[in-house]
Amino acid sequence: MNMNMSLNMSLNIPASHESLSSMNRPSSGEPVSRNLSDNHSLGVRVRDLDLWYGESQALKSISLDIYQNKITALIGPSGCGKSTFLRCLNRMNDLIPSVRIKGLVEMDGRDVNDSKMDEVALRRRVGMVFQKPNPFPKSIFENVAYAPRMHDIVSRKADVEALVESALRDAGLWEEVKDKLHQPGTSLSGGQQQRLCIARAIAVQPEVILMDEPTSALDPISTATIEDLMDRLKRRYSIITVTHNMQQAARIADYTAFFHLGEMVEYNDTKAMFSTPHTKKAEDYITGRYG
Amino acid sequence: MTHSFDDISAQLRRRHRKTRWLKGLSMGALGLAALFLVFFFTDMLIKGLPAFSQAQINVEVDYSEQASQLPMAAVSEDMRPLVSRGYLRLVPSRMRDNPELQGTTRSEWVLADSQVDQYLKGHHSKLSERDQALVDQLQAQGRAELRFNARFFTSGDSKMPELAGIASAAVGTMLTLLVTLAVAFPIGVMTAVYLEEFAPDNRVTQLIEININNLAAIPSILYGLLGLAIFINFFGVPRSSPLVGGLTLALMTLPVIIISTRTALRSVPDSIRHAGFGVGCSRWQVVRDHVLPLAMPGIMTGAIIGLAQAMGETAPLIIVGMVAFIPDISASFTEASTVMPAQIFTWSGEPERAFIEITSGGILVLLAILITMNTTAVVLRKRFERRW
Ligand SMILES: Nc1ncnc2c1ncn2[C@@H]1O[C@H](COP(=O)(O)OP(=O)(O)OP(=O)(O)O)[C@@H](O)[C@H]1O
Ligand SMILES: [Mg+2]
Numbered sequence: 183m184n185m186n187m188s189l190n191m192s193l194n195i196p197a198s199h200e201s202l203s204s205m206n207r208p209s210s211g212e213p214v215s216r217n218l219s220d221n222h223s224l225g226v227r228v229r230d231l232d233l234w235y236g237e238s239q240a241l242k243s244i245s246l247d248i249y250q251n252k253i254t255a256l257i258g259p260s261g262c263g264k265s266t267f268l269r270c271l272n273r274m275n276d277l278i279p280s281v282r283i284k285g286l287v288e289m290d291g292r293d294v295n296d297s298k299m300d301e302v303a304l305r306r307r308v309g310m311v312f313q314k315p316n317p318f319p320k321s322i323f324e325n326v327a328y329a330p331r332m333h334d335i336v337s338r339k340a341d342v343e344a345l346v347e348s349a350l351r352d353a354g355l356w357e358e359v360k361d362k363l364h365q366p367g368t369s370l371s372g373g374q375q376q377r378l379c380i381a382r383a384i385a386v387q388p389e390v391i392l393m394d395e396p397t398s399a400l401d402p403i404s405t406a407t408i409e410d411l412m413d414r415l416k417r418r419y420s421i422i423t424v425t426h427n428m429q430q431a432a433r434i435a436d437y438t439a440f441f442h443l444g445e446m447v448e449y450n451d452t453k454a455m456f457s458t459p460h461t462k463k464a465e466d467y468i469t470g471r472y473g
Numbered sequence: 474m475t476h477s478f479d480d481i482s483a484q485l486r487r488r489h490r491k492t493r494w495l496k497g498l499s500m501g502a503l504g505l506a507a508l509f510l511v512f513f514f515t516d517m518l519i520k521g522l523p524a525f526s527q528a529q530i531n532v533e534v535d536y537s538e539q540a541s542q543l544p545m546a547a548v549s550e551d552m553r554p555l556v557s558r559g560y561l562r563l564v565p566s567r568m569r570d571n572p573e574l575q576g577t578t579r580s581e582w583v584l585a586d587s588q589v590d591q592y593l594k595g596h597h598s599k600l601s602e603r604d605q606a607l608v609d610q611l612q613a614q615g616r617a618e619l620r621f622n623a624r625f626f627t628s629g630d631s632k633m634p635e636l637a638g639i640a641s642a643a644v645g646t647m648l649t650l651l652v653t654l655a656v657a658f659p660i661g662v663m664t665a666v667y668l669e670e671f672a673p674d675n676r677v678t679q680l681i682e683i684n685i686n687n688l689a690a691i692p693s694i695l696y697g698l699l700g701l702a703i704f705i706n707f708f709g710v711p712r713s714s715p716l717v718g719g720l721t722l723a724l725m726t727l728p729v730i731i732i733s734t735r736t737a738l739r740s741v742p743d744s745i746r747h748a749g750f751g752v753g754c755s756r757w758q759v760v761r762d763h764v765l766p767l768a769m770p771g772i773m774t775g776a777i778i779g780l781a782q783a784m785g786e787t788a789p790l791i792i793v794g795m796v797a798f799i800p801d802i803s804a805s806f807t808e809a810s811t812v813m814p815a816q817i818f819t820w821s822g823e824p825e826r827a828f829i830e831i832t833s834g835g836i837l838v839l840l841a842i843l844i845t846m847n848t849t850a851v852v853l854r855k856r857f858e859r860r861w
Pocket of ligand 2: 264266
């Protein structure tokens with residue numbers, strides 16, 4: 183594979199691990215970050231990230247590390263900045279003119295917001311699945327084949343077909359659509375469309391996949407399919423997902439970050455987060471006593 | 474206190490009545506509009522359809538030596554007032570082109586004078602009593618009748634109504650619109666794409682936007698003056714040519730295309746753009762591969778509406794000289810030419826009764842082309858849409 187530029191290779195920042203463990207002592211209201219097992223490779227490093235929409239600050243001094251080949255769930259009440267944070271990771275916030283960003287988002291040893299960083303290159307390595315399924319108004323085949331062809335990952339017809347099939351298989355959609363690859367992607371059901379969007383994202387062979395409430399519009403069966411899928415995909419990708427569903431976070435995520443009013447209140451191993459939350463706010467939210 | 478159904482119904486009755494009243498009113502308005510349309514079309518058809526038939530008479534044509542000098546001599550003296558002078562004038566050249574005609578006498582169907590035509594169609598004509606009797610006699614013998622007027626569609630303008638045709642103006646219109654389309658479409662679409670997809674939202678772009686909207690509201694005659702000043706006086710584009718007419722109309726069509734393209738682009742949901750950016754498209758790739766294809770039906774509708782508007786435009790073209798008298802069809806972008814509405818305008822100013830008919834005929838042709846254009850637009854749009 184031509185993707186041997188994986189993120190961890192050039193990332194060696196032992197200092198941050200130390201600083202993280204020194205922050206382990208929780209005090210309510212303070213951001214809590216802990217990393218229980220040290221053998222994970224680091225995917226994304228975020229430090230003191232502030233973000234403003236015009237005058238109003240939507241993210242306040244966020245610091246966290248996201249690990250490779252893990253699923254990290256972002257939870258928190260509506261409007262707390264989860265989607266905003268997610269968009270910082272592939273610079274989708276660039277599309278909103280009023281946005282101003284301060285702080286560090288580091289991947290592969292590079293500052294993502296650096297002026298020398300090409301956001302197109304970044305988005306090729308950091309795929310995204312949106313809350314609402316948004317297939318291109320093209321055929322199912324074209325939906326998947328478009329981006330790899332554009333990035334010159336494949337060009338021969340047979341290679342394109344093989345890639346489309348494998349992406350659709352990975353997304354668990356192949357069996358359902360193999361006979362109608364040339365029908366419009368928009369003719370699929372909502373859950374199928376979302377899986378098509380996942381197939382589209384993994385077809386460019388990214389390293390990180392961002393998912394903003396990928397199952398919020400889906401029925402339990404489609405949701406289960408997508409959760410299975412995420413579990414399988416994390417072998418090859420780092421997944422960061424936003425969810426409002428606590429059970430879902432508990433089921434699928436290795437790490438969970440709790441956001442509240444633009445701050446990251448707690449970040450921990452999912453099991454620990456759900457069994458013994460360190461902050462009152464997180465506890466209240468998880469147990470459903472909050473909003 | 475509870476309300477019975479009857480209580481509520483009593484209250485509702487008033488509201489229902491209002492609904493019925495409004496419905497009746499809007500239906501009345503629609504009916505009135507339809508009535509106008511029907512009236513307009515029937516009037517045009519009644520006035521214009523006769524232009525598509527033309528009186529012809531069967532006479533002895535004598536291709537003698539004398540006729541090649543003096544065309545009048547080709548037909549007998551009593552028939553002369555009945556035959557189109559335009560036809561007679563062509564006799565010598567026909568004899569030159571077809572030598573086998575020389576010295577023969579043939580009985581031929583020839584174009585009748587417009588007065589005969591008017592007389593046969595039952596209109597007032599300036600034929601003398603004697604000539605009227607002669608026409609009646611010819612008709613009784615089956616030697617005078619109304620035939621399909623193919624000449625109207627194949628020849629250019631003429632001072633003789635029986636010879637006048639719409640073809641040179643139609644060709645002029647086509648060439649002019651080609652120039653308009655070639656100039657206004659790419660510039661308009663690219664401007665709209667820039668403003669909508671690339672430009673930052675600041676004072677400058679807002680100013681540009683306001684000005685574009687204002688441009689669309691400027692009386693068309695001013696575009697004519699602008700075209701005259703820029704294209705003819707400054708750039709020296711030949712006057713009266715389809716090139717200058719097309720450029721002038723392009724100025725006028727540009728805002729229409731820009732505005733409709735922007736509307737079409739804006740109606741493409743942002744989720745599609747996000748999908749494109751999400752897989753690593755550059756801005757241009759998002760526009761070219763995802764936004765433009767979706768916006769295309771809207772853009773095409775706008776372009777066709779703009780072109781149809783341009784096609785019916787007369788005033789700015791008169792200013793750049795496109796009301797020339799063009800008897801011959803010329804397919805050149807730089808030679809003097811006229812367009813259909815200008816041709817219709819010229820005919821409508823002619824005093825002869827027969828010209829009223831061909832004026833209406835010209836309007837019918839123009840309308841037919843416009844309707845065809847709009848239908849094509851709808852069909853094309855449906856095609857585009859049906860893809861997804
Ligand atoms: N495009 C925008 N312009 C201005 N403010 C915005 C924009 N998008 C989000 N915000 C504001 O930023 C804050 C965080 O929004 P965000 O969408 O990140 O919340 P969220 O945690 O994803 O909420 P939800 O769970 O409802 O999706 C909110 O107060 C919101 O009003
Ligand atoms: Mg959100």
